[in-house]
Amino acid sequence: MPELPEVEVITRELRSMFKGKRIKEVLVYAERVIRGVSKDEFVKELTGKRVIEVIRKGKAILFNVEDLWLIIHLKINGQIYISESKPPWSMIKFRFEGEKRCLYLCDFRGLVEIRLSKDPYKETFLAKMGPDALSEEFTFEYFYSKIKDSRSKIKSLIMDQGFIAGIGNIYAAESLFRAKIRPDRIAKSLSEEEAKKLYVAIKDVLQDSICYGAAVKKYFVDGKDRGDFSDKFLVYNREGQPCRICGEKIVKITLSGRGTYFCPVCQV
DNA sequence: CGGGGCTCCTGTGCGC
DNA sequence: TGCGCACAGGAGCCCC
Numbered sequence: 001m002p003e004l005p006e007v008e009v010i011t012r013e014l015r016s017m018f019k020g021k022r023i024k025e026v027l028v029y030a031e032r033v034i035r036g037v038s039k040d041e042f043v044k045e046l047t048g049k050r051v052i053e054v055i056r057k058g059k060a061i062l063f064n065v066e067d068l069w070l071i072i073h074l075k076i077n078g079q080i081y082i083s084e085s086k087p088p089w090s091m092i093k094f095r096f097e098g099e100k101r102c103l104y105l106c107d108f109r110g111l112v113e114i115r116l117s118k119d120p121y122k123e124t125f126l127a128k129m130g131p132d133a134l135s136e137e138f139t140f141e142y143f144y145s146k147i148k149d150s151r152s153k154i155k156s157l158i159m160d161q162g163f164i165a166g167i168g169n170i171y172a173a174e175s176l177f178r179a180k181i182r183p184d185r186i187a188k189s190l191s192e193e194e195a196k197k198l199y200v201a202i203k204d205v206l207q208d209s210i211c212y213g214a215a216v217k218k219y220f221v222d223g224k225d226r227g228d229f230s231d232k233f234l235v236y237n238r239e240g241q242p243c244r245i246c247g248e249k250i251v252k253i254t255l256s257g258r259g260t261y262f263c264p265v266c267q268v
Numbered sequence: 269c270g271g272g273g274c275t276c277c278t279g280t281g282c283g284c
Numbered sequence: 285t286g287c288g289c290a291c292a293g294g295a296g297c298c299c300c
Contacts, residue, residue, distance in 0.1 A: 002293075002294090003293070003294095006293090032276090059294080073294080073295090074294090075276095075293090075294045075295075076277095076292065076293055076294050076295095077277090077278090077279090077292080077293080077294095078294095089278095107277090108277080108278060108279065109276085109277040109278055109279085109292095110276080110277055110278080111276060111277060111278095111294075111295095113294095113295095125295085125296090150269090150270095151269075151270065152269085152270065152271085153270095153271095156270085156271080159294095161294090161295080168293055168294070169292095169293050169294090170293055171293095215293090236293090237293095256270095256271065256272080257271090257272070257273080258293090259291080259292085259293095
């Protein structure tokens with residue numbers, strides 16, 4: 001669920017609601033989602049501090065709270081709810097000054113991660129992260145320089161967060177379909193022209209999804225309707241259904257242990 | 269260097 | 285109808 005577009009939509013919402021606000025209360029229901037510090041230290045470090053900015057890099061949400069950064073990774077099923085009452089599977093609650101509704105971090109699987117850092121780009125997983133797929137640093141030159149030498153399958157490569165940050169299983173499938181490239185192609189077998197098509201497709205599909213409100217409607221409950229990009233998927237989760245371009249049945253294979261969907265006619 | 273398998277968890281959906 | 289077993293959008297780790 002939460003890949004770059006979903007996390008971007010959520011981050012924008014969090015920024016508009018909580019930027020400039022002071023954290024009044026932090027309540028931890030599930031200690032194990034906190035990494036690196038104890039629960040008591042976590043609460044003590046955050047309580048009373050003001051949110052300076054809320055940004056995203058790749059699939060991570062970063063709250064700058066004065067001298068500190070709070071980093072949230074939603075993993076597979078993590079959800080953020082803005083609510084007056086406690087939703088199911090709440091792991092942590094944040095209450096802000098002058099705001100009735102609290103921020104709840106929820107996950108029925110409990111795989112979400114939250115951590116603190118003074119310098120996240122040096123101290124955390126962000127240090128190993130490649131350029132964000134929608135950032136200026138993610139240039140075609142950078143993209144192609146890696147592709148032309150890599151023996152990995154192209155889908156695995158574009159999902160490698162150390163190479164490009166933000167693409168998960170869904171948008172990997174969708175961008176490869178748009179670029180008409182099979183997911184199991186070895187990266188270095190792509191022509192420069194194919195790589196260019198894929199580069200453009202990645203930026204386009206992520207941007208389109210964000211414009212449509214991404215696929216977060218049923219996960220992010222704040223009373224607002226924001227569409228659902230999952231209606232727009234061309235191959236993801238469409239095994240056996242007709243390709244929207246040529247009518248051929250969409251095929252599902254397993255690649256690096258992940259379900260992988262493509263059109264055997266359109267994608268070469 | 270690439271990839272397979274296992275791990276953290278639990279809910280859903282499909283096939284028998 | 286009910287049960288049991290993959291499988292699930294992430295990612296770190298170990299191992300070959």
